[in-house]
Amino acid sequence: MSRDLKDILYEQVARIGRAVSSPKRLELLELLAQSEKTVEELANELSVDIKLASAHLKTLKSARLVTSRRAGKYMVYRLSSSDVAGLWVMLREVAEEHLLELRMAFGQIVSDPEHLVAVGRETLLEQARRGEIIVIDVRPQREYNLAHLPFARSMPMAELERRVAELPKNKRIVAYCRGPFCLMSNEAVKILSAQGRRVRKLLDGVSEWRAAGLPLEVGTAHE
Amino acid sequence: MSRDLKDILYEQVARIGRAVSSPKRLELLELLAQSEKTVEELANELSVDIKLASAHLKTLKSARLVTSRRAGKYMVYRLSSSDVAGLWVMLREVAEEHLLELRMAFGQIVSDPEHLVAVGRETLLEQARRGEIIVIDVRPQREYNLAHLPFARSMPMAELERRVAELPKNKRIVAYCRGPFCLMSNEAVKILSAQGRRVRKLLDGVSEWRAAGLPLEVGTAHE
DNA sequence: ACAACATTCTAATAATCATTAGAATGACAA
């Protein structure tokens, strides 16, 4: 019953699936969910050749998941809309839910549960509002400016060690970065712990926060 | 910075992406979202060889999106959890949102907007509750029994023409089936319109309804 | 116009995937 018509419809959706069937492309989507970036920046983050990054970006573009524009010498890529970030979050959640292998690999990579934030998102938000904890965003400043968790202050990894003194000694600290697969906040926990601070890692990034329907802040507040 | 570890994580998520990168496998997921089915049933619905259906199911199984069990001579497959149906809905929505090609093909296939339900989900639900409209589920009885829209009555395609008289002549009718890509309700609209009924197609199926956070009914009520 | 640079296009190879046919497995029924 109208098989060829159906084939067309499912084939189009499969194009989206094909676009997210490569680890490199997924990593690109996660990076672009933080902020728009040039091909060079993306290639560096992925540790791949610019030519390869460009080829993957072309694939993502043909599936309309990203768009590009020229900015002088550079080519800037961005997600074509925020629901693409939502798709990435959903894929990751389904993978975590269904693939035992992922949960095991994840458990080995992410530091032991003792270093993770234990309370729920709403509780964390309330503690941050009341100033009981200090939430720091260790991503590059530019990504922070575009969107960050409420009450979070920017403290990029590159500056962290130099600026530790800015953080009140008696307060508990929560560090977050680009999401569960991003390891910058692990590094931050290591550095701050070594200085005797009480610090934990939050797995969420802004995409996860947004997907959960929670509010975000923009701009350079809380500096 | 720990590139190989990252590669492992993204590779696992990409397995899910690879599983949903084939039109046949997406169609399988949509069918299984309605109810568990045997390999034979699935192959018939897809109009493909059993061997091919089996191979695709194996791929889905290795990504842990479906599980199988033996029931006598038959092998019965089902989604490993309902969030897999949610993933299918999300993929389709992203595809509709981003792929102009899909929207165009879709526009040609789905009957003109005049035959579509124009009101929102909550409004429709309210109209059904008050009995102002009759909602009919034209999927096979078994799929209806497992989950259906509130106040919907089962009226499988195979029996529709024979049972038209059961439907009150003066009420507006809304027909739905497995979702936007399923064409059974189009056929129902054609048949009922020819009999002079005022009937429209609802694009949603139970997966879309569930993804929207709306309630469903189970069992054989409203018969 | 020219040189320097970022990015894309083209072409080529190796790797992976879809599809099909034939053999093998496991359950049922005589």
Next chain:
DNA sequence: TTGTCATTCTAATGATTATTAGAATGTTGT
């Protein structure tokens, strides 16, 4: 047990995809 049926496994084919290198494009600054 034997035959039948549904399904999976194995092997083989052709069709895509990932990746790399080299040439080509477009932009900036001189």
